[in-house]
Amino acid sequence: PLIQQEVVNTYHWVSMNDFMVGIALGQITPGPVLITATFIGYKVASFAGAIIATLGIFLPSFFLVILTAEIHQKIEHNSIVRAAIRGIMAAFTGMMALVVINIARSALVNIPSVVVALGTFALLRFTKLGTIWVIIGVGTIYWFLNLITNGYLIH
Template sequence: MIYIQLFLSFLQIGLFSFGGGYAAMPLIQGQVVTTHQWLSMSEFTDLITISQMTPGPIAVNSATFVGIKIAGIGGAFAATAGCILPSCIIVTVIARLYLKYRNMDLLQGVLQSLRPAVVAMIASAGVSILITAFWENADKITILNTNWTLVVLFVLAVFAIRRFKMNPICVMILAGIAKVVVSFAGL
């Protein structure tokens, strides 16, 4: 039964997550944290971090991680299959239709109208992750409750990426090292 739940949950994510991995995060959060409560919000934040650091799409990595955590290797296969099946079918159909109708103005208009919704979904996921990272209890967001170490690391990471055009992987590694050093220093 858990295999079917994993398959169907990630089938929904795979079916409705237009715009890639970042757009899928609110859907994954809804299924994994809110609906089924397979992970806590803190575990979900760790999941996103792990999914970012491993090769492959975020949604597929998340499906595999959640599947293994909930039901072992079989759960990983069920969740991952559910996540990628809609994409395989939809991309095949859309590719055929796009090749046939790619010059239609209506099609170009539809594609352009989807962009703002994707940006909103990405922003929603980003804000949710920031809140979880900076405040342990999202219900009590105050200046005193803020994890200033993580805020400073975030600002430095954004600055390094935007100003110095550093590779995001290097920034992630440096941020991880900085957090470990700060933790050992007791700050």
């Protein structure tokens, strides 16, 4: 929600549709936030923007890990630290729920998109199918549902 607010609503660097494409691409690759930042950087300032955005997302956490790695072993079993981590995880869960709600509002716009979303969830949750096969299969099904529902190919 924070990146979306800044790049779509505040600065208007990318449209909501472009942002959703970036999120979707990021979700099927390692490091969704890193990939999304790289995508937005590229949309704003081509290759140089992609490099700067990637470094801007990657370097702070890289240096933070280096600086805190040594003390982590000393404090990881501390009850206050463990309680703080539980609180952080609760906040993270809430933020992820907000992301899901925002994406659902933008993506679930017709019956085929709802059917595909529910089918994808069911396949990933209740079967052992590989993610890539689910994406390929669901993409094909969505294409056919759109063809049937609208009477023409997706543009």
